Amino acid sequence: xxxxxxxxxxxxxxxxxxxxxxxxxxxxxxxxxxxxxxxxxxxxxxxxxxxxxxxxxxxxxxxxxxxxxxxxxxxxxxxxxxxxxxxxxxxxxxxxxxxxxxxxxxxxxxxxxxxxxxxxxxxxxxxxxxxxxxxxxxxxxxxxxxxxxxxxxxxxxxxxxxxxxxxxxxxxxxxxxxxxxxxxxxxxxxxxxxxxxxxxxxxxxxxxxxxxxxxxxxxxxxxxxxxxxxxxxxxxxxxxxxxxxxxxxxxxxxxxxxxxxxxxxxxxxxxxxxxxxxxxxxxxxxxxxxxxxxxxxxxxxxxxxxxxxxxxxxxxxxxxxxxxxxxxxxxxxxxxxxxxxxxxxxxxxxxxx
Numbered sequence: 001x002x003x004x005x006x007x008x009x010x011x012x013x014x015x016x017x018x019x020x021x022x023x024x025x026x027x028x029x030x031x032x033x034x035x036x037x038x039x040x041x042x043x044x045x046x047x048x049x050x051x052x053x054x055x056x057x058x059x060x061x062x063x064x065x066x067x068x069x070x071x072x073x074x075x076x077x078x079x080x081x082x083x084x085x086x087x088x089x090x091x092x093x094x095x096x097x098x099x100x101x102x103x104x105x106x107x108x109x110x111x112x113x114x115x116x117x118x119x120x121x122x123x124x125x126x127x128x129x130x131x132x133x134x135x136x137x138x139x140x141x142x143x144x145x146x147x148x149x150x151x152x153x154x155x156x157x158x159x160x161x162x163x164x165x166x167x168x169x170x171x172x173x174x175x176x177x178x179x180x181x182x183x184x185x186x187x188x189x190x191x192x193x194x195x196x197x198x199x200x201x202x203x204x205x206x207x208x209x210x211x212x213x214x215x216x217x218x219x220x221x222x223x224x225x226x227x228x229x230x231x232x233x234x235x236x237x238x239x240x241x242x243x244x245x246x247x248x249x250x251x252x253x254x255x256x257x258x259x260x261x262x263x264x265x266x267x268x269x270x271x272x273x274x275x276x277x278x279x280x281x282x283x284x285x286x287x288x289x290x291x292x293x294x295x296x297x298x299x300x301x302x303x304x305x306x307x308x309x310x311x312x313x314x315x316x317x318x319x320x321x322x323x324x325x326x327x328x329x330x331x332x333x334x335x336x337x338x339x340x341x342x343x344x345x346x347x348x349x350x351x352x353x
Contacts, residue, residue: 105237176196275290
């Protein structure tokens with residue numbers, strides 16, 4: 001019984017450091033990841049999304065954890081697509097869903113991984129926390145030569161430290177992440193070089209590809225006392241094959257962050273947007289879009305094609321494993337958007353524009 005209670009507590013704490021809203025348990029007076037000037041989204045200790053709710057109280061977190069309405073997930077939720085074997089290089093544009101929020105983007109002769117997670121659990125511990133219900137859509141050994149790895153933020157379902165260290169050892173890519181995340185990556189391998197930038201910053205990957213870091217409405221944590229001490233972001237890639245927009249996690253807010261991307265970069269050729277981990281709405285809405293909001297974001301940014309990720313691999317919140325894809329279909333129909341313009345990706349699924 002004591003062991004069961006410990007595992008339940010460990011699981012709850014793990015989820016608190018993943019997709020939920022940050023909660024107010026701030027005890028640190030020093031930021032272990034980043035020191036820099038105060039800005040419109042950094043108060044000298046913690047980052048924040050201007051004008052957006054930040055942290056829930058402990059009582060609200062407990063209410064979320066104890067509330068009913070959780071849909072059951074299967075032990076396995078297999079993808080209908082086989083594991084992909086990507087070509088070594090692609091001169092055009094090819095996107096493969098590895099699972100959850102992990103993508104391989106092959107564009108203009110470069111291979112770019114975003115938020116690669118290969119762990120069996122999205123968790124700081126191997127014995128508890130959200131467990132993978134389908135294998136990665138690309139076996140690690142089948143990856144092509146990786147030129148760059150982009151990390152949106154430090155939650156365990158987006159930043160898999162051991163796999164980033166392995167990528168550095170075997171591929172030596174350029175790592176790009178928002179402020180403070182370099183310290184986290186180097187805790188797994190002190191030799192990893194990381195190009196960190198603030199919102200509005202950019203990294204030139206060569207070959208006509210530039211990665212721009214832009215705002216998202218989210219938060220960050222690796223534990224219970226480092227809330228919002230490393231920055232989070234979305235990415236815009238300007239490439240010879242057009243503009244690509246990727247969001248790891250975000251709330252919709254008032255939609256301004258999406259309209260701003262369109263105003264600055266033009267309508268993207270492709271937007272890869274999160275569609276899962278959104279229930280219950282009273283708790284998740286500030287930091288996680290639901291499929292209806294994802295469609296609104298897709299229309300706001302004006303993308304030619306949408307690809308939905310962040311669903312169906314790790315159980316983080318209350319909705320069922322397949323519900324995000326079903327809800328996306330309803331949202332597209334309600335907005336009179338053809339279903340083929342915004343696909344809910346499964347692991348191993350390939351999109352090539």
